[in-house]
Amino acid sequence: MKKINEFFSHVNDKYRNHIVLAMFLFVCVFMYGMSNDEVVIPQPVASETSEDAIEFSDDSLSQEALAKTEPVVEAKKVHAYLLKIGDDFVVALKDEKDLKEALDYAKSKYLNVDADTADIALVKDERNPLVISPVLKLNKAVEKKVLRTSTGEQVGGTDFVEYPEVQWPEPEAIQEEIIVDAHFATDVIVVEAYVDEDEIEDVKTAKELITKENEKEKKYVVEPGDYPEVIAQKNEMPTEKLYDLNPGLRERDSYIQIGEELTVMVPEPELSVALTEELVYDEPIDFETDYEPNPDKYVGHETVKSEGIPGVKRVTASVEMINGSEVSREIISEETITEPVNQVVLRGSKPLPSRGATGVFISPLESYVVTSPYGYRWGRLHKGIDISAGYGATVMASDGGVVTFAGWSGSYGNTVIIDHGDGCTTRYAHNSELLVSAGQYVSQYEAIALLGSTGNSTGPHVHFEIMFDGVTVDPANYVNF
Numbered sequence: 001m002k003k004i005n006e007f008f009s010h011v012n013d014k015y016r017n018h019i020v021l022a023m024f025l026f027v028c029v030f031m032y033g034m035s036n037d038e039v040v041i042p043q044p045v046a047s048e049t050s051e052d053a054i055e056f057s058d059d060s061l062s063q064e065a066l067a068k069t070e071p072v073v074e075a076k077k078v079h080a081y082l083l084k085i086g087d088d089f090v091v092a093l094k095d096e097k098d099l100k101e102a103l104d105y106a107k108s109k110y111l112n113v114d115a116d117t118a119d120i121a122l123v124k125d126e127r128n129p130l131v132i133s134p135v136l137k138l139n140k141a142v143e144k145k146v147l148r149t150s151t152g153e154q155v156g157g158t159d160f161v162e163y164p165e166v167q168w169p170e171p172e173a174i175q176e177e178i179i180v181d182a183h184f185a186t187d188v189i190v191v192e193a194y195v196d197e198d199e200i201e202d203v204k205t206a207k208e209l210i211t212k213e214n215e216k217e218k219k220y221v222v223e224p225g226d227y228p229e230v231i232a233q234k235n236e237m238p239t240e241k242l243y244d245l246n247p248g249l250r251e252r253d254s255y256i257q258i259g260e261e262l263t264v265m266v267p268e269p270e271l272s273v274a275l276t277e278e279l280v281y282d283e284p285i286d287f288e289t290d291y292e293p294n295p296d297k298y299v300g301h302e303t304v305k306s307e308g309i310p311g312v313k314r315v316t317a318s319v320e321m322i323n324g325s326e327v328s329r330e331i332i333s334e335e336t337i338t339e340p341v342n343q344v345v346l347r348g349s350k351p352l353p354s355r356g357a358t359g360v361f362i363s364p365l366e367s368y369v370v371t372s373p374y375g376y377r378w379g380r381l382h383k384g385i386d387i388s389a390g391y392g393a394t395v396m397a398s399d400g401g402v403v404t405f406a407g408w409s410g411s412y413g414n415t416v417i418i419d420h421g422d423g424c425t426t427r428y429a430h431n432s433e434l435l436v437s438a439g440q441y442v443s444q445y446e447a448i449a450l451l452g453s454t455g456n457s458t459g460p461h462v463h464f465e466i467m468f469d470g471v472t473v474d475p476a477n478y479v480n481f
């Protein structure tokens with residue numbers, strides 16, 4: 001105020017009123033400017049609970065406001081491109097060339113098809129030219145069809161994984177693969193700004209930061225043709241890790257159900273690329289089974305009259321992939337190429353004889369080849385006769401009686417023992433499947449098992465024994481083999 005008074009003392013009274021008015025106007029304009037800048041001056045607020053009755057409403061804001069009013073000598077700022085990915089990732093790059101190179105690197109890594117499929121365009125915001133949106137644009141590849149052979153071998157494009165030990169249905173035979181769309185699945189934006197020089201990353205570091213992957217557990221739904229190695233490869237993880245994450249998987253790896261959920265580790269990079277493909281592929285159509293009665297066979301005997309043939313349908317599906325992993329599949333259309341041919345099974349309709357022993361034995365197989373007779377071989381007694389037929393053929397009760405054992409019996413494999421009374425029993429070994437259980441009464445000719453090769457056995461056959469008081473006899477003396 002002293003200075004102002006001095007100032008006034010130097011001016012004429014004549015102009016004093018003008019100067020006072022001018023100063024008043026200046027203060028008004030200054031205050032108006034402050035309010036426009038939205039500088040918030042912290043207001044003391046009353047606290048209802050605290051003894052300290054006065055608090056500032058927002059401490060950080062008051063400091064920010066303070067910082068604005070006090071000029072600070074700042075470090076040298078340089079122009080940069082701030083690449084923001086998602087909510088919490090920012091990297092500063094020195095120029096557009098580095099920015100493009102870093103984005104291109106991530107694109108090539110996650111597109112999972114030819115890198116030429118899509119290019120990155122840097123689109124400037126219409127309202128704010130300092131804001132740039134990197135956009136993926138499909139190239140000529142939109143028209144490009146990636147053809148694969150029916151075995152899944154690919155002519156070009158993504159790597160094909162060969163499936164070991166694949167059971168029906170076969171892996172999809174892909175006929176056409178058309179890329180329909182590609183875009184960044186994460187919010188990506190670039191802002192031009194001035195930053196401290198040392199905040200700028202070189203392009204190599206930026207590439208590493210963008211593609212740095214944090215692993216995350218995810219559920220994977222088993223698809224036709226999947227096998228632990230394939231699932232691991234699809235999810236870019238070691239097979240060992242898949243086994244670790246899914247207890248019990250190692251023991252049953254041949255029996256993974258389609259549609260079953262497994263836990264996998266998926267890399268979660270900062271930047272995600274989504275790709276939509278239209279796929280045309282062939283899938284099998286399951287055949288059904290027709291049954292025909294067969295009066296020549298006993299009830300319970302089934303034989304295949306004619307084999308079924310699966311049909312083929314051509315499926316068009318829209319598949320969305322994120323960083324190369326399928327996230328959704330929508331079937332657009334299905335067209336039957338060949339109808340399936342139903343298998344025809346003959347079902348025995350002849351009534352079984354009444355239960356109980358007849359005292360006469362029949363061969364447990366209807367048609368067979370004797371592969372090893374009863375007697376000594378290599379110095380040991382072969383206690384039964386081996387007769388062979390096709391895998392799954394019906395094994396019949398040699399005579400009526402009661403089942404005393406039906407189950408696994410060491411080197412005999414799946415075994416049935418029938419007691420025919422008067423100390424006479426018969427044994428049927430190496431079956432693939434048992435059709436009876438202990439305590440069950442069976443008739444002669446009744447189907448008791450399906451032929452197999454379980455236990456100590458080579459090739460499908462039934463090892464058939466006849467015993468009297470537990471002592472084996474040569475079945476050929478009782479049955480005309």
Ligand SMILES: [Zn+2]
Pocket residue numbers: 372382384385386462463464
């Ligand atoms: Zn044998």
